[in-house]
Amino acid sequence: MSAIFWLSVAVIAYVYVGYPLLLRAWARLRPKPYIATGTPIRGVSIVIAARDEGARLGARIENLLSLDYPANRRQIIVVCDGCTDDTDDVLARYSGVVEPVRVPPSGKAASLNAGVARARFEILVFADARQVFAPDAVRELVAPFQDPAVGAVTGELLLDCESALFSNRRAMADRRRGHSNQLRGVALERRVRADRRRTILSTIADGVGYYWRYEKQLRRLESRVGSTLGATGAIYAMRRALWRPLPADTLLDDVLAPMRVVMAGSRVVFNERARAFDRATPDADAESRRKIRTLAGNYQILWIEPGLLLPWRNPVWLQYASHKIGRLLVPYAMLALFFASIALSGSTFYRAILAAQVTFYMLAGYGAVLELTSRDEAPARQSTARNDSARRAAQEVA
Amino acid sequence: MSRVARLAYTVVMMNYAAVAGLFAAVRGRRVWK
Numbered sequence: 001m002s003a004i005f006w007l008s009v010a011v012i013a014y015v016y017v018g019y020p021l022l023l024r025a026w027a028r029l030r031p032k033p034y035i036a037t038g039t040p041i042r043g044v045s046i047v048i049a050a051r052d053e054g055a056r057l058g059a060r061i062e063n064l065l066s067l068d069y070p071a072n073r074r075q076i077i078v079v080c081d082g083c084t085d086d087t088d089d090v091l092a093r094y095s096g097v098v099e100p101v102r103v104p105p106s107g108k109a110a111s112l113n114a115g116v117a118r119a120r121f122e123i124l125v126f127a128d129a130r131q132v133f134a135p136d137a138v139r140e141l142v143a144p145f146q147d148p149a150v151g152a153v154t155g156e157l158l159l160d161c162e163s164a165l166f167s168n169r170r171a172m173a174d175r176r177r178g179h180s181n182q183l184r185g186v187a188l189e190r191r192v193r194a195d196r197r198r199t200i201l202s203t204i205a206d207g208v209g210y211y212w213r214y215e216k217q218l219r220r221l222e223s224r225v226g227s228t229l230g231a232t233g234a235i236y237a238m239r240r241a242l243w244r245p246l247p248a249d250t251l252l253d254d255v256l257a258p259m260r261v262v263m264a265g266s267r268v269v270f271n272e273r274a275r276a277f278d279r280a281t282p283d284a285d286a287e288s289r290r291k292i293r294t295l296a297g298n299y300q301i302l303w304i305e306p307g308l309l310l311p312w313r314n315p316v317w318l319q320y321a322s323h324k325i326g327r328l329l330v331p332y333a334m335l336a337l338f339f340a341s342i343a344l345s346g347s348t349f350y351r352a353i354l355a356a357q358v359t360f361y362m363l364a365g366y367g368a369v370l371e372l373t374s375r376d377e378a379p380a381r382q383s384t385a386r387n388d389s390a391r392r393a394a395q396e397v398a
Numbered sequence: 399m400s401r402v403a404r405l406a407y408t409v410v411m412m413n414y415a416a417v418a419g420l421f422a423a424v425r426g427r428r429v430w431k
Binding site: 210211287288291292293294295296297298299300303327328330331332334360361363364365366367368370371 | 400402403404405406407408409410411412413414415416417418419420422423424
């Protein structure tokens with residue numbers, strides 16, 4: 001039983017602590033920078049798959065049209081995945097600048113396949129209808145393609161629950177820059193406090209914000225030593241020559257497509273200067289559904305590309321096993337640790353470890369209660385504020 | 399205290415999702431949208 005205990009401890013500790021430390025050391029000792037001198041303009045085809053996004057699509061297209069990128073080097077393709085709302089009316093307003101592709105309801109992967117089939121430029125940029133790009137996002141996204149080894153680039157998605165921190169950094173930087181910026185700094189600080197108040201209304205947004213920052217740090221390090229293990233669906237780009245149509249039922253296009261790039265021998269890098277903004281999932285139910293879908297997608301990818309499990313086929317096998325497979329194993333390790341601790345609780349040491357776990361789960365229960373109460377307390381005010389916050393964050397970096 | 403509770407809850411929820419995700423994938427349950 002003590003073997004099960006220590007094996008479980010080893011799995012959990014390696015996945016959450018050991019692997020990040022290993023990556024940090026690796027990135028320091030053997031970094032693999034990509035060459036991105038200058039930012040030459042390349043033709044980009046921006047593909048958005050949308051289903052009944054009429055309410056958001058107008059603002060999204062305006063955001064894309066306002067980007068700092070030459071119009072003659074940019075193609076915007078919106079795939080209507082069996083839309084039944086006013087999406088067609090919205091697209092009609094932008095005829096000439098947006099190319100609509102209509103497909104019967106078939107899911108995001110099939111929609112992306114249809115959109116890419118229409119693309120005519122060298123670089124594909126994928127985006128969703130909900131998020132907002134920073135003005136220089138596409139320019140930054142294509143910069144790493146200067147390096148011929150780079151096959152795909154993922155940008156940084158900033159959630160509104162992080163934007164408080166982000167705005168805070170901006171406010172402090174502004175203050176340092178001098179008096180002329182002080183007023184702007186004060187305004188930002190006020191906004192920070194308002195953001196915090198809104199964010200605190202959602203228990204899950206707080207936790208997700210921390211988790212997302214931890215996850216992005218891993219991606220940053222993985223990119224420095226070779227390739228990230230996927231991209232952010234809201235903002236990523238790849239060479240059209242490396243695109244392979246996705247199976248129609250693919251759950252995680254933003255992991256499968258980049259991992260295929262890696263398996264083809266190219267790099268997938270993270271450029272945190274290419275930024276998109278979004279709101280955090282509003283409540284635990286929505287976040288739980290999203291997370292279940294993500295994890296189911298991670299299993300599905302192993303079905304679609306079993307070569308990912310083979311060290312001689314997958315150039316980033318160690319990272320994949322440590323990051324993706326490790327995460328799938330952790331819940332079972334946590335359960336095994338709990339029951340092994342009960343079985344071994346005759347000893348003071350194991351009893352203390354058991355007590356620590358019980359405390360952790362009680363805290364989680366308290367967190368669940370906070371989530372339930374915050375959901376009751378913060379109804380419409382929260383959702384309207386959150387819808388605005390991504391757009392405000394994009395304006396801040398403009 | 400409440401911040402730690404929130405983090406603990408998120409960790410537990412995400413690990414629950416990993417197990418539920420396996421069941422969803424095995425059963426072929428519709429988890430898309």
